[in-house]
Amino acid sequence: MSVRAAVVVFPGSNCDQDNVRSWKAVTGLEAELVWHKETSIPDYDLVIVPGGFSFGDYLRCGAIARFSPVMSEIVRLAKRGNLILGICNGFQILTEAGLLPGALNRNKNLKYLCLDVNLRVENARTAFTRDYSQGQVIRIPISHGEGGYSLRPAELRALNDSGRVVFRYCAPDGSVSPGDAPNGSLDNVAGIVSEGGNVLGMMPHPERLAEDELGGTDGRALFTSILRALNGGA
């Protein structure tokens, strides 16, 4: 099967090319850029909603982008079970669009944070994480001003109980305490999947550490996982 991947571009996206590059560097496959005005797109196996500042982050991060024409196509593909990956602003857009629960809040220290963080892989059985091992600690950069994950307590409990929290901010030894979430995320949530498991949103940027030249390769397994899942690998 030939895997078709796309990266959506909104006005203000700035990680679109990084994702195209990393996807190709890791898998050898091309990803097409799709402009946000598209009203009909092919049934891409993978759609990446990249980071950036769509529509200048006006009103709330992702609040305007979710009404772009392409979003109804992304919802259509999500319902079909195709893989959707939202990174950073992409995660914010997917929550605004209702494809993922919760919201991303102003960082607790009010600062824009650009640094490498440690993440613990909380669920290595998803289509996005099967090439990581359960409980593995990886180093991935964050770059955001609004990344504090928030969700009503009962829903957060349900998310935790059903294995839908995929990545958590942690200490280098893998232990998790509130101080390890630099943005103030509830329960240190860094990434979650949809109920169907085919939509992943995460604040950290795996595409920024997927090649040796970039100083680390902990992001690679996300892309190899996706490829293996799409090729029918267990």
Add this chain to the structure above:
Amino acid sequence: MKFKANVKVMLKPSVLDPQGATLERALKSMGHDNVSSIRVGKLIELVLESPDAEGATKAANDWADRLLANPNMENYSLTLEPLK
């Protein structure tokens, strides 16, 4: 008829408001120890046309629900007045 709507959007009480906390610290550092519970929100003003107040209220609520506020973390309140 034209109406002017004010939509006041506030973070829910359960959501941490780092901006409010920072302002509170700033006021306290100015010596105002009698301040507490600062929350920072947004005020969105808009003018809309509708045959009557009922329709205008319905429209403004709909816009607030769908776009102006995020029900996951924000509450809003709406006031509406006819424009002369």
